[in-house]
Amino acid sequence: MTGVLELQGLCVYHGAAQVVALDLAVAPGEVLTIMGPSGSGKSTALAAVMGTLSPAFRTEGRVILMGRDITTLPAHQRRVGLLFQDDVLFPHLSVGENLAFALPPSVKGRQARRAAIDAALDAADLSGFAARDPATLSGGQRARVALMRTLLAQPCALLLDEPFSRLDASLRAQIRSFVLSRVRNEGLPAVLVTHDAEDAVAAGGPVVSPLGQPVAL
Amino acid sequence: MSTGGLLRWAPRLTLALLVVPVAAGLLGTVIPAFSQDAKGLRALLDWPGLPRAAILSLTTGVAATALSLAVTLLLVASLWGTRAFALIQHMLAPLLSVPHAAAALGLAFLIAPSGWIVRLVSPWATGWALPPDLLILNDPYGLSLTLGLVTKEVPFLFLMALAALPQTDVTRRINVAQSLGAGRVAAFVISVFPSLYRQLRLPVYAVLAYSMTAVEMAMILGPTRPYTLSVQVVIWMADPMLTGRATASAGAILQLALVGLALGLWVGSERLARRLLVYLAEAGLRAHGLDPVARWVAVVAGALTSGALILGLAGLAVWSVAGLWQFPDVLPESLTLRTWLRAAPDLVSTGGVTLGIAALATALSLALVLACLEAEHRFALLPGSGALWVLYLPLLVPQVAFLPGLQIAALRSGAEGHWVAVSAAHMVFVLPYVFLSLAPAYRAWDSRIAVAGMALGATPSRVFWRLRLPMVLRPVLTAAAVGGAVSVGQYLPTLLIGGGRIETLTTEAVALSSGGNRRLIGAYALLQMILPAVGFALALLVPALLFRNRRGMSVAS
Numbered sequence: 061m062t063g064v065l066e067l068q069g070l071c072v073y074h075g076a077a078q079v080v081a082l083d084l085a086v087a088p089g090e091v092l093t094i095m096g097p098s099g100s101g102k103s104t105a106l107a108a109v110m111g112t113l114s115p116a117f118r119t120e121g122r123v124i125l126m127g128r129d130i131t132t133l134p135a136h137q138r139r140v141g142l143l144f145q146d147d148v149l150f151p152h153l154s155v156g157e158n159l160a161f162a163l164p165p166s167v168k169g170r171q172a173r174r175a176a177i178d179a180a181l182d183a184a185d186l187s188g189f190a191a192r193d194p195a196t197l198s199g200g201q202r203a204r205v206a207l208m209r210t211l212l213a214q215p216c217a218l219l220l221d222e223p224f225s226r227l228d229a230s231l232r233a234q235i236r237s238f239v240l241s242r243v244r245n246e247g248l249p250a251v252l253v254t255h256d257a258e259d260a261v262a263a264g265g266p267v268v269s270p271l272g273q274p275v276a277l
Numbered sequence: 278m279s280t281g282g283l284l285r286w287a288p289r290l291t292l293a294l295l296v297v298p299v300a301a302g303l304l305g306t307v308i309p310a311f312s313q314d315a316k317g318l319r320a321l322l323d324w325p326g327l328p329r330a331a332i333l334s335l336t337t338g339v340a341a342t343a344l345s346l347a348v349t350l351l352l353v354a355s356l357w358g359t360r361a362f363a364l365i366q367h368m369l370a371p372l373l374s375v376p377h378a379a380a381a382l383g384l385a386f387l388i389a390p391s392g393w394i395v396r397l398v399s400p401w402a403t404g405w406a407l408p409p410d411l412l413i414l415n416d417p418y419g420l421s422l423t424l425g426l427v428t429k430e431v432p433f434l435f436l437m438a439l440a441a442l443p444q445t446d447v448t449r450r451i452n453v454a455q456s457l458g459a460g461r462v463a464a465f466v467i468s469v470f471p472s473l474y475r476q477l478r479l480p481v482y483a484v485l486a487y488s489m490t491a492v493e494m495a496m497i498l499g500p501t502r503p504y505t506l507s508v509q510v511v512i513w514m515a516d517p518m519l520t521g522r523a524t525a526s527a528g529a530i531l532q533l534a535l536v537g538l539a540l541g542l543w544v545g546s547e548r549l550a551r552r553l554l555v556y557l558a559e560a561g562l563r564a565h566g567l568d569p570v571a572r573w574v575a576v577v578a579g580a581l582t583s584g585a586l587i588l589g590l591a592g593l594a595v596w597s598v599a600g601l602w603q604f605p606d607v608l609p610e611s612l613t614l615r616t617w618l619r620a621a622p623d624l625v626s627t628g629g630v631t632l633g634i635a636a637l638a639t640a641l642s643l644a645l646v647l648a649c650l651e652a653e654h655r656f657a658l659l660p661g662s663g664a665l666w667v668l669y670l671p672l673l674v675p676q677v678a679f680l681p682g683l684q685i686a687a688l689r690s691g692a693e694g695h696w697v698a699v700s701a702a703h704m705v706f707v708l709p710y711v712f713l714s715l716a717p718a719y720r721a722w723d724s725r726i727a728v729a730g731m732a733l734g735a736t737p738s739r740v741f742w743r744l745r746l747p748m749v750l751r752p753v754l755t756a757a758a759v760g761g762a763v764s765v766g767q768y769l770p771t772l773l774i775g776g777g778r779i780e781t782l783t784t785e786a787v788a789l790s791s792g793g794n795r796r797l798i799g800a801y802a803l804l805q806m807i808l809p810a811v812g813f814a815l816a817l818l819v820p821a822l823l824f825r826n827r828r829g830m831s832v833a834s
Contacts, residue, residue, distance in 0.1 A: 112728050115657050135731035142732035148725050151829025152747045161743065162733040195828035213733040 063088060063126030065109075065217045065249035070121035072101070072108050080105045081271045083121075086217070086249035091240065091263040093252045094270055101270035102253040106219045109251065110142055111135040125216050141215030141248075143223040143239070147206035149194040155181075155205055156190030162213040180208040184238075200231045207239055211246065218243055218250040224259060236262055285656060287648035291708065292667050294645070298683055298705050299674050303533075305682020310526035317523025321531065324524075326503025334506045334535055337419040337499070338489025339543075341426035345488075346481055348427065348582060349434040351575035353473075354465035355568070357447060365579065366439065372432040372586060374758070374809035376766030378783050379802040381497040382790055383589025384425045386596060386799075389414050391604050393592050399605035408604050415501050422499040426488045428586045431579075434480060440717060441476035445469055460565040467558045471551075478547075479665065483672035485543060486536050490675035493768040493787045506532050507677045514681055514773065525681055533678040540673075590806060597799030616796040623785075624804055631781040632808065634696055634771075635764035638703040642711045642760050643753070649712070650719045651745075654727070655737055668712055671705045676769045684773040694776040702770040703763075711760040718752030748830070750823070754816035762809035782808070 065086040072080035079101035086092045094102050107113045109123055112135050122131045130138045149158050159177045167173050181189055184204040194202060203223070210218065224236050240262060243250045252263050257277050260267045267275045310317045321327065356362040387393050391408035399405040414421055447469050454464030474481075490507045499505050504512065506528060513525035596602075600611030617624075652658060683702065684693065692698035722745060730740040746753070768783050775784070782805040789798045824830035 110728065110732065112731070134737075135728070136734050136736050139734065140732065142729065144725060144729065146725075148723075148729045150726065150729075150744055150748075152824060152827055161730070161735070164734060193827050193829070209733065215732075219732075 063216060063249070064124075065251070066122075066124040067109070068122040068124060070105075070108060070123060071119070072104055072113065073118045073120075074104075074116065079117075079270060080108060082268070083272060084266075084268070086251060086265075088247040088249055089244045091220075091243060091250045091252050091265040093254060093260040093263045093265060093267040093275075095254060095257070095260055095267055095275045096269050097255060102255075103221060105270050106142070106221050106251065106253055109217075109219060110140055111138055139214070139216040141210040141213060141218045143206060143210055143218070143220045145222045145226050147194075147202040149202055149205060149209075151195060153194075154190065155186070155192045155194055155197070158194060158205060159190075159209050159212055162209045164214055176212065180212055184208045199227055200235060203227060203231075203235045204238065207242060211242065215248065218248045220250060220252040220254075222254050225254070225256065233262075240264075284648055284652045287645060287652045288658065288660070288664070291645045291649050291712075292664065295667055295670055295705060295708065298702070299670050299679050301686060302679030302681070302683035303674070305685045306526050306529050306678060307682070308526075309523045309685070310530050313523070315527075316520075317525070317527040320520070320524040321527040324509075326509065327506075330503045330506040330509055331531065331535060333419050333500060333503075334489050334532065335539055337423050337426070337495075337505065338485060338536075339539055341423045341430060341488040342481065342485040342543075344423070344427050345430035345434055345484060346477075348431050348575070348578045349438055350465075350470065351571055352431075352435065352579050353438050353442070354462050354469075355572040355575045357442075357451070357465075361576070365435070368583060369432050369436055369439075370755075370813050371810060372583060373436060374762040374806075374813055375429070375586065375590065376762070376783055376805050376809070377429055377491065378493045378497065378766065378768060378786050378790075379593065379806045380429050380586055380589065381425050381494040382786060382798055382802045383591075383593045384421070384428065384585055385414055385497055385589075385790070386592040386795065387585060387589040388421060388424075393588065393607070396605045396607050405605065414498060417500050417502070419495075419500050419505070422491075422495055422505070424585065425494050425498045426491060428582045429494075430484045430488065431582050434477065434484060437477055437480040438473060441473055444476070445472045458561075459563055460568045462567045462571045463557075463562045463564040467554065467562060471554065474547075479669045479673075482540060482543070483669055485539060486673050486675055489536050489539060490532055490677050492677060493783070496787060497790045506535070507675070510677050510681070511769070511772070514684075515777075522681075529675075529678045529681055532675055536675050536678075590803075593799040593802045593806075595799070596795045597803050599796060599799075616800050620797060620800050624782075624800065627780050627782055627785055627801075628804055628808070630696060630779065631765055631783070631805075634700045634703060634779075634781065635761045635808070637697065637700040638707045638764045639711070639757050639760035641700075642704055642708040643715075643757055645708065646712045646715055646756070647719075647746075647753070650716060651741055653720075654724070668709045672709055676706075680769055680773045684776075687774050688776075693774060694778040696775070696779055699771055699775045699779050700764075702774040703767050706767060706770070707760040707763045710763045711756045714759045715749075715752055715756035719749055722749055751816070751820040754819060755813070758809065758812035758816040761812045765805060765808050 067082045067084055070080065070082045071078060082105060084092065094105055096102050104113070104117065108119055111133060113119060122129055124130070125138070125140065130140070150161065153161065156177050159180055160173060163173055163176055167176055177190060178187070181187055184207070186201060186204060189201070194205065197205065220239070223239065224232050227235055236259065252259060254260060260277055267277060269275055352365065356365070385392070395403070395405065395408065403409070450468040451461065451464045454468040455461065459467065492507050492511055495505045495508045499508060503509060510525045510528040510532060513521040513528060516522070595609065597616055598612045598614060599609035600613045602609035653660060687693040687698055726744055726748070727740050730744050731737070735743070765781070766783060768787055771779060771781050771784050782801055786798060786801040786805055789801060820830070
């Protein structure tokens with residue numbers, strides 16, 4: 061189940077200053093890149109789509125996902141997945157429990173849930189990791205668990221908040237292609253926020269600033 | 278969002294729970310003092326002990342506060358960053374959890390004419406074969422009372438200083454000031470102290486208000502002819518003739534005024550101290566010679582206050598298992614469990630009541646505090662400085678000033694003498710401590726976890742129960758242990774709201790203190806101390822056990 065993510069005149073103001081102005085659509089399997097220096101409003105744009113903006117900001121415009129207006133929905137009802145700069149795995153849960161947390165209640169029965177988690181671990185080359193403490197995993201393994209956790213929640217769109225910037229150079233390309241290929245396979249519209257031109261090139265989609273201007277790479 | 282609606286009300290409900298009892302209690306105290314031609318007030322003024330009792334309240338309270346603050350600051354200034362400092366940090370929680378009554382009883386055992394200190398030096402040094410006839414305990418100047426207060430307030434202020442220090446950038450400021458030529462103590466006083474004290478002010482005011490009006494400590498250690506004003510008020514309260522009640526109310530109002538006066542004087546001296554500091558800084562204070570002296574004084578004062586507390590408690594423990602123990606033997610001739618066995622049925626039932634009251638007050642306080650903090654997080658509320666003052670209100674207004682009024686309310690409503698009513702009264706004091714203990718850790722929680730959870734489709738309440746609560750389990754349990762310790766240690770609310778019919782370990786220990794059965798006092802006081810200690814131990818053990826396979830949940834991270 062995929063569809064288009066539309067930002068219709070989405071503007072965010074902090075006081076009088078406009079920090080985000082986006083009017084565009086992201087097709088299924090397409091990765092839109094928002095690029096800019098730190099503090100330019102990239103993460104604010106994601107928070108507006110996610111529904112987690114602090115009250116200090118004022119928002120205009122609409123966010124439409126698969127034809128559904130999600131502008132005023134609380135974050136947990138938007139079905140928008142999010143990957144952070146860090147993996148943000150829940151430290152008190154095992155790898156398997158982290159994945160199970162994301163699995164929708166519609167997947168019923170202990171065996172079915174267990175099977176879904178094992179399948180996700182297999183897909184990330186992490187077979188047999190369910191009982192592990194996330195703190196004992198390598199950076200690359202943690203990043204993969206974080207992505208699989210996000211996908212298990214069956215989102216209709218994906219937001220990537222500089223998810224590769226903390227990884228070291230050797231790991232970076234590998235995790236990036238893993239994430240991007242999963243996005244394309246699942247046919248999800250995705251928005252990537254980054255300050256790294258290499259990420260934008262790999263994403264392959266349009267590249268804009270938080271204020272909507274096209275960015276030349 | 279029905280839960281959201283309820284949750285939104287939690288902060289206001291909590292503030293009301295703190296303000297209403299204090300305000301209503303004060304009102305209930307003022308009215309009897311001035312009713313019937315101010316009969317109570319006139320009886321109070323006719324009491325010959327009044328000037329001395331009032332002065333004692335001021336002198337012991339101000340001296341205890343100034344000394345506690347000085348010792349705390351000296352310890353922080355000269356030991357910050359050393360190994361000794363880390364050691365003190367570890368000793369703090371257990372020392373803090375000792376109820377005031379147990380600390381006072383232990384100290385009494387230590388310094389009494391027949392206590393450990395005299396025994397240690399007798400008869401070889403003193404020639405005493407019998408306990409000397411000296412008024413060490415209950416001395417007329419309130420010196421033992423002041424010492425007792427200091428042993429309990431230093432750990433409290435030290436903990437508050439520890440919480441404030443990370444926000445004051447201590448290490449860098451001291452380094453900079455020292456590189457400019459100042460000695461260590463001078464560097465601390467000029468570069469760290471002003472911002473540290475700004476955050477210590479409310480706790481210091483609370484210490485001042487408490488020290489001036491302490492009841493159970495003053496009953497055990499304080500002067501007796503006359504008693505301190507607060508103790509006398511409690512005695513009047515217990516007067517079977519109802520005339521005492523009006524006098525007690527008038528005394529309580531005077532006590533409140535005295536605390537107000539002392540706070541005013543304290544704030545005035547803060548101003549003077551600020552000018553002095555600016556003058557010293559401009560004069561280029563170096564004071565290198567002060568450093569070794571200060572360090573020495575700090576170590577001695579710290580060792581003295583904690584040592585007195587620890588030795589006193591050890592004395593309680595030994596007495597509770599002592600067989601024959603004659604003066605001047607340092608240790609009993611034999612050890613026996615007879616006291617414990619004989620008192621066991623009473624200890625169990627009294628301990629059960631104590632635990633039940635503490636459990637209810639702590640559970641309700643914890644639920645309210647969690648609701649407040651969660652509401653603050655979900656609705657992005659910013660608590661103002663007014664909220665902090667309200668939180669401190671029950672600690673700043675003397676218990677003896679508003680509990681008498683509250684007792685009248687309890688009497689009228691028929692709630693007096695029921696353990697649930699006692700528990701509710703405890704909540705007024707438990708709640709602030711639970712909040713102060715839990716809030717920093719709760720607010721420091723990584724809020725990206727909440728965003729991650731919601732992005733996975735989890736409702737805010739699922740995020741709370743499955744992610745946030747387990748992740749802050751350690752501070753939650755510590756706050757619960759703090760709350761439990763506060764409840765176990767409450768004397769006056771238990772006595773007044775319980776109408777003398779609810780017996781807890783604390784009221785029993787204080788009641789026994791006037792009698793001579795040291796073995797039984799030892800047993801009660803020890804149990805009174807063990808309950809909170811068990812709470813703190815559980816707060817450490819349970820998370821360690823639950824998360825033993827989760828490296829990301831270890832203390833360091």
